[in-house]
Amino acid sequence: xxxxxxxxxxxxxxxxxxxxxxxxxxxxxxxxxxxxxxxxxxxxxxxxxxxxxxxxxxxxxxxxxxxxxxxxxxxxxxxxxxxxxxxxxxxxxxxxxxxxxxxxxxxxxx
Amino acid sequence: xxxxxxxxxxxxxxxxxxxxxxxxxxxxxxxxxxxxxxxxxxxxxxxxxxxxxxxxxxxxxxxxxxxxxxxxxxxxxxxxxxxxxxxxxxxxxxxxxxxxxxxxxxxxxxxxx
Numbered sequence: 672x673x674x675x676x677x678x679x680x681x682x683x684x685x686x687x688x689x690x691x692x693x694x695x696x697x698x699x700x701x702x703x704x705x706x707x708x709x710x711x712x713x714x715x716x717x718x719x720x721x722x723x724x725x726x727x728x729x730x731x732x733x734x735x736x737x738x739x740x741x742x743x744x745x746x747x748x749x750x751x752x753x754x755x756x757x758x759x760x761x762x763x764x765x766x767x768x769x770x771x772x773x774x775x776x777x778x779x780x781x
Numbered sequence: 782x783x784x785x786x787x788x789x790x791x792x793x794x795x796x797x798x799x800x801x802x803x804x805x806x807x808x809x810x811x812x813x814x815x816x817x818x819x820x821x822x823x824x825x826x827x828x829x830x831x832x833x834x835x836x837x838x839x840x841x842x843x844x845x846x847x848x849x850x851x852x853x854x855x856x857x858x859x860x861x862x863x864x865x866x867x868x869x870x871x872x873x874x875x876x877x878x879x880x881x882x883x884x885x886x887x888x889x890x891x892x893x894x
Contacts, residue, residue: 675824702880711790713870713884714825721880729881761824768813768874770882772824 674698675773677762682778684756692747692776694762703745704763704770707731714761720745749778756780784808785873787885795893800858802888804871807852811873815882816845816856819868828869829856861892 675696684690696703702721706714706729716729720739734753739745745764749756757780763770786805794800804814812833817825831838831845831854838845844857858865868889872882 677824680822704881706884711886713785713787713886714882715884716881719881759822763824768880768882769815769827769830771827772817774824775822777822 675762675764675771677760677773677776680774680776682776684778684780686780687751689748689750690756690778692749692760692762692778694745694747694773695743696745696762696764696771696773697743698764698766698771699742700764700766700771701742702765703739704765705729705735705737705745705747706761706763708759708761708775717747717760782807783886784811785871785883785885787869787871787888789888790886791889791891793891793893794861796863797860800856800861800865800890800892802856802858802869802871802890804854804856804885805852806854806873808873808883809852810875811883813874814845814847814854815872815874816843817870817872817884818865819870819887825870858890861890863892863894866890866892 678693704719705717718737720726736748762773815830816828819825847854868887870887871885
C-alpha cells in the first residue's frame, strides 16, 4: 500500500524533553512537509524539504528541527525550546501542488 | 498576516441540501487552489482543486468556483450527505509545482439527517 505513515499516533512527554516524530512515505515523492494544527486554527507550516539533504524553515520553525537523509523519511524533533509543543502534528508529501497527508501524531507535553 | 481566510467557523445544513463553503485570499500571486476535508484525529484528504485559468471545476457532488477579481473561492456540495460532516480547509499555492501551501482556518460542516 502506498502512503504516508506517522508514528506514534499519541505521544506524551515531560516538559523539557526533546521528542522526535516519525514520518515515512513510499510514494516516491520528492517533497515532504511538517505542519502543526491547533484547535480552531488551520495548518501552519513548520519545515519543508524539496529534496534529500535540503530543507527550509516554514512559518513557525522556532523550537523545531528536521533532517532529510533519505527520500522516504522526514523526522521532526520538537525541542525543549518550543514554548507550546502540545498540538496535532501532520506530515505530508507531494509530487506537485497536491499534498498527501499522514494520519497525524497527537503530542501532549505534561 | 492571514493570506487565506475562511470567515465562517461552522456551517450546518440539512441532508440533501446544498452546502456552500467560502474562502477569501489576499495574495494575488496565488494561482492554484485546493480544498481538503479532515475528520478529527486524522490527516486531511484532498477533495478538489482549481487553477486560476479556470473559474469552475466539478467532480461529482463537489464543485469549486473561483472569482479572481474578488479573490474568492467557494466549494459547493450537492446534495449534502451526513458523511460529509467534517472540517473543510481551503489552501492556496503559487503554480502547480510542489511548494508551500497556505491554509485557511477551516470550516466545520455538519450535515443533519
